[in-house]
Each structure stands twice: as C-alpha cells, then as structure tokens.
Amino acid sequence: MLQRKNPLQVGNHRTQRYTVIGRFESFQSAKHATNELTQLLAQIANWYEQPENVAVYEAWKHGEMKELSEPEMEFTRAHQLDWGHRPVDWLWEDGSDFTPVRVRGHILFLIPTQDTHMGARPFVDLIVKFGGAGTADGYLFDHGQPNQVLAIVLTDLTCNAPDVAIAESIYATMQTYFEAAIRQPSTAPDAPWKSFCSEEDYAPGNGTLRRNGRQLKFEALEFTQLGLGLTGLVEYLVDKKCFPMQFNFTTSFFPDMAAD
Numbered sequence: 522m523l524q525r526k527n528p529l530q531v532g533n534h535r536t537q538r539y540t541v542i543g544r545f546e547s548f549q550s551a552k553h554a555t556n557e558l559t560q561l562l563a564q565i566a567n568w569y570e571q572p573e574n575v576a577v578y579e580a581w582k583h584g585e586m587k588e589l590s591e592p593e594m595e596f597t598r599a600h601q602l603d604w605g606h607r608p609v610d611w612l613w614e615d616g617s618d619f620t621p622v623r624v625r626g627h628i629l630f631l632i633p634t635q636d637t638h639m640g641a642r643p644f645v646d647l648i649v650k651f652g653g654a655g656t657a658d659g660y661l662f663d664h665g666q667p668n669q670v671l672a673i674v675l676t677d678l679t680c681n682a683p684d685v686a687i688a689e690s691i692y693a694t695m696q697t698y699f700e701a702a703i704r705q706p707s708t709a710p711d712a713p714w715k716s717f718c719s720e721e722d723y724a725p726g727n728g729t730l731r732r733n734g735r736q737l738k739f740e741a742l743e744f745t746q747l748g749l750g751l752t753g754l755v756e757y758l759v760d761k762k763c764f765p766m767q768f769n770f771t772t773s774f775f776p777d778m779a780a781d
Contacts, residue, residue, distance in 0.1 A: 554652075695730050
C-alpha cells in the first residue's frame with residue numbers, strides 16, 4: 522500500500538485529506554454537479570471574507586471554527602443534508618491556482634485544497650443528491666468522531682490508443698515506472714504524468730497494466746492522493762489520444778485505529 526498524504530499532523534491537531542468521486546450518467550450531469558459545488562464553495566469563501574466575519578474568518582483559517590457558516594446552513598437545509606459538526610475549513614487562499622472541483626468526462630472529483638478536519642461523507646451524500654454515485658478515498662467522518670472509517674479506492678481504467686505503436690510505447694513507459702514504484706517507492710522516478718501537473722497537483726501512484734493490441738487496461742491503481750494522481754494520468758492519456766476511457770472504482774473500508 523502507498524504512503525498516503527493523510528493523516529497529517531499539524532501542531533496538536535490531526536488533520537486529513539481525501540478525494541470525493543462522483544460518477545454520473547453523462548458529462549452534462551457531472552458538469553451541473555461541478556457548477557453547484559463550485560458555487561457553494563465560492564459562497565462559503567466569500568462569506569468568511571466579509572468584514573463583519575473577520576473574527577470568525579481568523580478562527581476558521583486556523584482550524585478553530587466548529588460552527589457552520591450561513592451558506593452551509595442554508596445549503597444543508599435546502600438539500601436536507603447531515604453536514605456533520607465541522608465546517609468546510611480548507612478554502613483559504615494558498616497562493617496557487619488549485620482547482621478543488623474537477624470533471625473528467627462523466628466523473629467528478631472533489632479535492633480539498635488544504636488539510637482538513639472535515640470528513641468526506643457530507644460531499645459523498647451531496648453527490649447522491651445530485652443524481653450521481655458517490656464514494657471517497659480517505660477519511661469519511663469529521664476529526665474527533667468515534668468509529669472513524671478510512672476508505673481506500675482502487676481504480677481500473679480502460680482505454681484504446683490510436684494505434685499499436687503508441688499502445689506499446691505507453692505500456693513500456695508505464696511498466697518501467699510501476700515496477701520501480703512497487704519495488705522501491707522512495708527512490709522511484711517521477712510518474713509519466715508529472716509533466717501534466719503543476720507542483721501542487723502532482724501525486725505518484727502504482728498499479729498494474731495489461732495490453733491487448735491497442736487496448737490498455739490499468740488495474741488496481743492507487744495514488745498518494747487519488748484525485749490528483751488519477752486526473753494527472755488521465756491528462757497524460759488524453760495527450761496520447763487514448764479514447765474512450767472507462768472507469769471502475771472499488772472501495773474498501775477500514776476502521777481507523779489511530780483515530781481512537
């Protein structure tokens with residue numbers, strides 16, 4: 522198993538990262554959910570930046586805010602969601618162009634921009650409200666909640682290269698990387714998709730790959746942070762003109778002993 526980017530330790534506060542995945546029937550449905558989520562996050566960030574909320578903003582920015590913002594309360598009432606007891610606490614400006622909500626085909630990815638005390642479960646439930654099938658890679662419940670659960674998602678991805686020569690080239694490049702990543706992760710070379718990621722967007726991973734003519738089948742892909750690694754790999758394959766892409770996500774759940 523890869524050494525993941527979560528959990529993290531910041532001061533005396535144990536924080537976490539995750540990726541929420543939403544699978545929709547069409548690109549239009551995924552795009553609609555992306556727009557709704559992006560709008561909600563913008564409303565939350567704007568609320569904290571108002572002059573009358575300066576004190577609340579400072580507490581929120583330092584992970585000390587434990588009450589929901591007004592936009593969160595209004596949104597959860599409108600959609601009848603259980604948002605948990607932690608607000609969204611990862612939206613402050615970090616000086617980058619990091620995009621937390623991304624859509625690739627009919628798949629939506631939500632990737633927190635910072636470490637967080639908030640669990641992934643409210644966003645998984647929201648994906649379902651938007652008509653998708655939701656899952657998460659990371660911690661499901663808020664920090665401090667009893668019976669914490671760690672969800673680990675393995676991804677299968679199938680696509681077709683434009684011709685056999687390109688398929689063979691991709692296969693050789695990926696096999697060399699996967700073998701090194703599995704054998705000795707700490708000294709493995711950069712993943713082939715790194716050049717398609719900004720520094721803050723890059724996440725390595727490993728898995729297996731099979732080739733049958735032009736068809737490439739990636740199996741049991743795992744990344745240090747799924748949303749970053751998988752979207753990077755997708756961009757690499759798009760550059761090679763490998764279409765169409767089909768995804769399958771398998772989620773396993775584990776009790777998190779360290780949270781007790």
